[in-house]
Amino acid sequence: MRRGNEAMALVNMRKIWKLAAAAAAGALVLSMSACGTADDKTLHFWNSMTGNDGVAMQQIVKDYNATNPEYKVVFQPMQGGDVTTKLYSVEQTGKNIPDLVIQDNFQTGVLQDQGLLSPIKDLQKYQPSLSKDNYLPTSWDAVEFGGEAYGIPLYLYQMVLYYNKDLVKKYNLDYILDDDVVTIDEINGLKGKLPKDVYALSLGNLPWVAMSLVYNQGGTLDKAVHDMKGDVWRKPLEQLVEANKNGLLNPIDMDVLQTFASGKAVFGLLGTFDVGTLEEAMDKDKIGVTNTLQYSADNPTNFFWQANWIQLKDPSRSEAREKASADFIEYVRTHFMTMAKIGQVSASNVDLDSPEYQKLPQSYFTTGDKERAMLRSSNYMYGGYATSAWGTFNDIVYGNVTVDDGLQLLQDQTQGQIQIQEQSE
Numbered sequence: 426m427r428r429g430n431e432a433m434a435l436v437n438m439r440k441i442w443k444l445a446a447a448a449a450a451g452a453l454v455l456s457m458s459a460c461g462t463a464d465d466k467t468l469h470f471w472n473s474m475t476g477n478d479g480v481a482m483q484q485i486v487k488d489y490n491a492t493n494p495e496y497k498v499v500f501q502p503m504q505g506g507d508v509t510t511k512l513y514s515v516e517q518t519g520k521n522i523p524d525l526v527i528q529d530n531f532q533t534g535v536l537q538d539q540g541l542l543s544p545i546k547d548l549q550k551y552q553p554s555l556s557k558d559n560y561l562p563t564s565w566d567a568v569e570f571g572g573e574a575y576g577i578p579l580y581l582y583q584m585v586l587y588y589n590k591d592l593v594k595k596y597n598l599d600y601i602l603d604d605d606v607v608t609i610d611e612i613n614g615l616k617g618k619l620p621k622d623v624y625a626l627s628l629g630n631l632p633w634v635a636m637s638l639v640y641n642q643g644g645t646l647d648k649a650v651h652d653m654k655g656d657v658w659r660k661p662l663e664q665l666v667e668a669n670k671n672g673l674l675n676p677i678d679m680d681v682l683q684t685f686a687s688g689k690a691v692f693g694l695l696g697t698f699d700v701g702t703l704e705e706a707m708d709k710d711k712i713g714v715t716n717t718l719q720y721s722a723d724n725p726t727n728f729f730w731q732a733n734w735i736q737l738k739d740p741s742r743s744e745a746r747e748k749a750s751a752d753f754i755e756y757v758r759t760h761f762m763t764m765a766k767i768g769q770v771s772a773s774n775v776d777l778d779s780p781e782y783q784k785l786p787q788s789y790f791t792t793g794d795k796e797r798a799m800l801r802s803s804n805y806m807y808g809g810y811a812t813s814a815w816g817t818f819n820d821i822v823y824g825n826v827t828v829d830d831g832l833q834l835l836q837d838q839t840q841g842q843i844q845i846q847e848q849s850e
Contacts, residue, residue: 472527473505496749531809551751564772576733578772609664625673627690629681632812637728646808653835700768
């Protein structure tokens with residue numbers, strides 16, 4: 426699941442919901458027309474898995490359907506913004522409501538706030554294993570609202586710091602990794618220690634990285650998103666501006682993954698989901714994984730986005746259909762390795778305790794109590810807006826705007842989006 430512009434799709438959610446009735450009849454007639462009818466022996470599964478995650482999930486669906494369940498699963502991927510629009514449309518009309526949906530942690534928060542989600546206790550009646558005890562505590566906290574769970578964690582994903590083992594050895598940089606924490610200040614400390622054609626850091630998806638930097642400094646998204654000019658955003662951006670001026674970052678027009686994979690960068694900020702592509706591009710024995718980039722070594726933190734199973738409210742959903750939905754979620758929980766092998770961080774103890782899973786690079790983040798204590802997530806309904814001004818973060822770091830002007834742009838856009846949503850309630 427990719428999130429580049431999905432926060433933008435949330436801005437007019439309430440307006441979309443109010444206007445949806447007029448447009449829904451024509452918009453959803455095609456593949457959605459059979460959703461949830463009493464005589465329809467299929468489960469309709471909406472999601473935005475259009476990358477490698479979609480390929481992996483399609484295989485899981487195929488394998489599940491091969492077990493000959495009473496209700497076969499129909500895998501229906503679409504772009505993230507389209508999922509959002511269609512969810513509001515079907516809830517407004519009460520027709521064609523899908524049985525299962527995958528949404529991220531922030532969208533889960535928005536939908537729950539608007540009263541559109543069913544609590545998952547109805548699913549737990551049929552599959553008691555879909556409970557807090559069987560999941561990472563951090564992931565389960567992100568589906569609870571007021572003590573009630575409105576989602577079931579599927580997987581976690583974020584930007585992590587890969588390193589080229591050969592380059593670390595060649596330039597005697599082991600000292601940076603001694604505490605498993607790499608700070609921006611340590612990146613800046615590599616000025617003059619690397620040849621001109623080798624960068625200290627290949628910098629990718631900066632807004633996601635920034636969320637970890639916020640928590641690393643003791644901040645939280647529910648506060649930081651209302652003050653985009655605050656120090657938790659400013660201080661790491663200022664250090665990254667310095668790193669760019671020092672020639673330590675890959676140029677903005679260079680492909681981040683290719684820069685790292687071709688041996689042109691010591692460290693690469695890439696997604697957990699990029700591990701498969703990396704291992705195809707370079708010897709996997711040369712790839713190391715450590716915590717994501719930090720501002721300070723005092724409070725190392727890995728903030729993770731999260732994909733959740735959710736169910737929209739549907740008064741016409743039968744108990745048989747509810748049971749079938751729970752059965753499929755449990756099947757995925759116990760057959761997740763297909764997804765894990767493309768780099769997704771499992772939220773379920775089935776995998777976390779598995780020797781096979783523990784061989785995968787991303788298991789680094791859940792190997793023990795120390796690592797799990799560093800995990801953070803959030804279901805704050807406006808949290809996703811912090812990443813909506815995607816390009817502005819890079820504009821700041823690469824000098825296209827000043828830090829002050831860039832932070833003001835972030836502040837104006839984020840607060841404008843929050844105001845629009847609040848006024849449309």
